Amino acid sequence: MSKISDIMIESLQTQLKTALVLTPDSEGYEASLVRWSETGIKPAGVVVQAVDSADISTALLWAQKHGLDVAVKGGGHSTAGTSSSDGGLVIDLSRMKNVKVDPMAKTVNAQGGATWKEVDEAGAAYGLATVGGTVNHTGIGGLTLGGGYGWLSGQYGLTIDNLLSARVVLADGSLVTASASEHPELFWGLRGAGYNFGVVVDFTYQAYDQAELVFSGILAFTSERLEQVFEQLNAILAIPDSRSGAMCIFAQAPDGSGPMIIVICFYNGATEEGEKRFSGLIHLRPILNTLGMIPYSIVNTLQNPQATYGARKSFKGIFYEPPVDLKFARTVFEDFMAKIQDEPDLMQSAIILEFIDMRKICETPVSATAFASRNFTQNGIIYLRWTDESKDLEHRTWAREIQAKWKTKLDTRVIGQKREGEVPQYINYAERKSFPLLYV
Ligand SMILES: Cc1cc2nc3c(=O)[nH]c(=O)nc-3n(C[C@H](O)[C@H](O)[C@H](O)COP(=O)(O)OP(=O)(O)OC[C@H]3O[C@@H](n4cnc5c(N)ncnc54)[C@H](O)[C@@H]3O)c2cc1C
The missing domain is CATH 3.30.43.10 (Uridine Diphospho-n-acetylenolpyruvylglucosamine Reductase, domain 2)
Structure with a gap:
């Protein structure tokens, strides 16, 4: 060069x-x-x-x-x-963050440098929302072009399933609109494999009526509750509800008091419905319970304190077929916490497991977009955070080792256990970039 x-x-x-x-x-x-x-x-x-x-x-x-x-x-x-x-x-594109909402058409148009914060807040002003990321300072650009999961995926699918069009500057400098009717091949590729086709100037999304308040918050448990927590999460996912989702996080307590299991709960409905949905977890007597009715845009800030800028980070995607095996979860938890004890520089790391109703995502045929992973496999992340640059390789290698354990578990689980209506996805998980495809 x-x-x-x-x-x-x-x-x-x-x-x-x-x-x-x-x-x-x-x-x-x-x-x-x-x-x-x-x-x-x-x-x-x-x-x-x-x-x-x-x-x-x-x-x-x-x-x-x-x-x-x-x-x-x-x-x-x-x-x-x-x-x-x-x-x-x-x-x-960080100076291109404008968001325009068309309340009649129920669409949101956002410039390529916007984050989900701008989109969530602009939509909320009109009682609308679309499927965005769960950490609101994430860019809409990378998230959309990779597929995009969020709390509303159970109801409306992936972010790309709600992408109506994108205006793109191509390598020859021309500006084109990609949509179902204009440059449909480009539109296909942008939805799931979009990082290198051009520069997206703006995205237009379908939005939906969204009540201002949803039932959400954080439950925190001490480590001996791990098996009970997973029993409950498995039971909740076994009876899917498109308006509901959860995330289970292994992490150290922010005050350093020891290992914790954190569950972020989401229910796009009223208190009674949410409490009913998560009653099994609530009855486990968490040491922290912040569940209540909060604005949808605030739900996407709940993880911000753990996802701040700074330090060195690695994301490795893990994929699992529910129900989570309790013994396996215990082993992963113990190994992870032992590692953090040995390496205090990793103290702010976490393992995150998502519990999302995948039915809506799987309604769209795999061939309809460039997003290859429409199946009932759940996503997780090994999120490592450290400061010592000389440890980059060592920490990444260790994350890959944990990732490999999940892969082995998944590979042995998938065989012969296809669900009704599910298209088998024998994708090579090892080739998936860190974090589910979208997490580049
Ligand atoms: C804390 C955190 C939380 C996350 N939560 C979620 C989540 O809830 N759901 C989810 O699906 N993913 C999530 N992700 C993954 C996230 O979607 C990807 O990391 C995504 O690539 C970030 O996009 P970005 O625009 O912020 O990143 P960038 O680093 O700016 O971009 C990532 C890639 O996208 C390309 N790109 C970005 N914008 C454009 C554009 N306008 N035109 C062309 N190319 C572009 C860049 O060139 C680059 O290759 C999360 C990631 C983090 C770090």
Whole structure:
């Protein structure tokens, strides 16, 4: 790749009408490199903070003319650094966060650099919501293009199942609209494998009437309750309810008082319905119970305190077929906590298991989009967080070892146990990038 000269930068600046151009000498350059995980930070040769599609087009053509590496930054949550470039051009969309709601059509149009916070809040102002991420500072760009799960997936499917159209700047600089009727092949690819087809200027989503308040919150249990908690979670998922979901998290108590099992509960309905749904868990006498009626947009902030910016991070996806095997869960929990005791730098790490009603997601044929994993397998994440850079390889290797245990468990479970109506998905789980496909 060629080195970026002052003359090249001058020509870029002359061509750009509105974008901010940041080079290593510019004020704001270092700040523009910041990503959710320090592992995602790379020293860009130049950062173009675009404000419209013309900026994006100009920057793309300029980079190609000079044979430069190009990265696109949406919300900056890739732990693998896919939204950063070492010495090349970063097209940074963080100044493109506008969201427009059409309350009559019940659609939300959001620019490619928006986060779910902007989308959730704009929708809420009109009593609407769409399927977004469960941590609201995540970018809509990477999440949508990878598929996208959220608390509303049980009712409405994946984020891509609610994507109506996307306006995309292609490599030749042209701006096209991709939808079911325009550039349908591109639209197919964007939905699930979308990171490299172009730069998405904005996304238009189907939205739904959403009551302001939903039943949600956190239950926390001490470690001896693990088997009982999973018995309850297994029982809850065995009788799926599209309006309900849960997440079980193995973590250290924030006050350092020891290992905990945290369950985030979600029910898109009233208190009585939610309490009934989660009564088995509530009766286990959690040490913390914050369940109650809260705004839907606030549900997507519940994990923010554990998902702050800073430090080095790794996400490894795990996939499991419910019901969770209690003995296996116990072993994973103990191994994880022992590791954290040995390596206090990993103290803020967690293992997260999702319990989502997959029926709606599986209603869409696998061939309808580029998202390959429509099945009843549940998703989880091994989330490691540390500060010592010299431990990167060691920690990632360890996460892969735990991941391999889940894979073995899944492989042995899947054989011969297909559910009625389920299309078997013999995908190679080992090839799935960290975090379920979408978590690049
Ligand atoms: C704390 C946390 C919580 C998460 N929660 C969820 C969740 O609830 N549900 C879920 O499905 N996923 C979740 N994810 C995974 C998340 O969807 C992916 O990490 C996603 O890639 C992040 O998107 P981003 O725009 O923030 O990241 P970025 O690092 O900016 O981008 C990721 C990739 O997408 C590309 N990209 C981003 N925007 C555009 C665009 N406009 N046009 C073209 N390419 C673009 C980038 O080039 C890069 O390759 C979570 C991740 C984190 C870190």
